[in-house]
Amino acid sequence: MRLRLATWNINSVRLRLPLVTQFLDSLQPDVLCLQEIKCRDAEFPTSELRKRGYVHIATHGQKGYHGVAIVSRLPFHEIRRRDFCAKGDARHISVAFDAGAADASGIVLHNFYVPAGGDEPDVEINPKFGHKLDFLDELALWTAEENIAGERAILVGDLNIAPLETDVWNHKALLKVVSHTPIEVEKFTKVFNSGPWVDAMRRIVGTEEKLYTWWSYRSPNWELADKGRRLDHIWLSKKLAPSLVGMQVLREARGWLRTSDHVPVLVDLDLGQSAAPP
DNA sequence: ATGGTTGGGGTCCAA
Numbered sequence: 001m002r003l004r005l006a007t008w009n010i011n012s013v014r015l016r017l018p019l020v021t022q023f024l025d026s027l028q029p030d031v032l033c034l035q036e037i038k039c040r041d042a043e044f045p046t047s048e049l050r051k052r053g054y055v056h057i058a059t060h061g062q063k064g065y066h067g068v069a070i071v072s073r074l075p076f077h078e079i080r081r082r083d084f085c086a087k088g089d090a091r092h093i094s095v096a097f098d099a100g101a102a103d104a105s106g107i108v109l110h111n112f113y114v115p116a117g118g119d120e121p122d123v124e125i126n127p128k129f130g131h132k133l134d135f136l137d138e139l140a141l142w143t144a145e146e147n148i149a150g151e152r153a154i155l156v157g158d159l160n161i162a163p164l165e166t167d168v169w170n171h172k173a174l175l176k177v178v179s180h181t182p183i184e185v186e187k188f189t190k191v192f193n194s195g196p197w198v199d200a201m202r203r204i205v206g207t208e209e210k211l212y213t214w215w216s217y218r219s220p221n222w223e224l225a226d227k228g229r230r231l232d233h234i235w236l237s238k239k240l241a242p243s244l245v246g247m248q249v250l251r252e253a254r255g256w257l258r259t260s261d262h263v264p265v266l267v268d269l270d271l272g273q274s275a276a277p278p
Numbered sequence: 279a280t281g282g283t284t285g286g287g288g289t290c291c292a293a
Contacts, residue, residue: 011293012285036293038286064286065293116293128292160293217283217293261284261293 001103002245003074003269004029007111007156007232009214009262013037013069017045019256024052027250029266030073030104035113035158036260037067044069060093068093068111068157074101076109082142084135091115091135094148103271107240110148112157114139117178129178132160136187140194149195153237158262160231161188164202166210167230179229196238200267201230204247214262215254222254232265243269 006029010016013034024032032054037044041059049057054071060081061067067090070076076095084091091113097104115135118128143149163185165171174180192199205211212228219227236244246268253263 015285036285065291118292219282258284 001271003031003104003271004266005031005033005109005154005156005234005269006264006266007033007035007158007234008264009035009113009158009232009260011036011038011260011262013067014039014043014045016258016260017048019253019259020045021048021052022256023250023253023264024049024054024071027264027266031109032071033109033111033156034069034071035067035111035262037061037069038064039067058093058095060090062088062090066090066113068113070095070109070111074104076101078108084138084142085131087131089115107152107154108148108150110153110155110157112139112155112159114158114160116160117184119178121176121178121181121183132178133183133187136184136191140187140190143191143194147195149197149235149237151237152240153195154240155197155235156233156265158231159188159233161185162229162231163188163192164207164230166207167212169210169212169227169229174229179231192235197235198238198241198244200234200236200241200244201247201249201265203241203244211249212251213249213265217261232262234265234267236267236269240269243271245270 041061056072058079059069078096094110115132117132118126120126123130213232215222250264
């Protein structure tokens, strides 16, 4: 069984619903994880997505800011929503695919929207940066305690950190820019090492190659200047990693009319292979 | 070094 999974920071799902449906129609993912839906659960465009076959929908929304959702053709259960840092922020949702999802059964999927962290990488003058670091600390502890990378697990989302030198357009220029500072990369790495995770994107595109998923709205000529960062990630547990058969960053989506500043990232898994011995 | 754009909700905050 093939499973196509996508993640996309949509930056207002209601405003960009036509782009979401265009994306679903053309790329045909089985599961789409969204971040920054920027609406309450009741305002999520559930009926429009159900009409297109994505009948299984779980949301963790709030008014105006943040918010995550999982939109799926495959049935799931055990929907969980954790309030990291106990601020009432909607930044996490997870589901487990059930028996009706055939070979996807037993896979737990976590969808995150990590705080952006504000402009100044200094906790003394910028509480938002402190919040981001605290969020990562709590995430590392929790992922280890809960063993969320256990057996068959996937972690996706806008993690708002570009960890590698080739994840940003200019490593040196961005060392003091929030998203690429050493302290953030250190904490990001701790989260990654809290479980047996594999970076699916870098399994397909080598670390010597530049790879971005986000281009600022503030930079004109995004395509020509190409001042991007890889802020969005897909991690597979070691057990699932052998099933990875494809990955794409849908760079063209950044050129769509009135689009998000993030583009979708997709992976293809051949779950028939995941049962094979190592 | 600076300033640039977008979205939501409401006359500014977050990204």
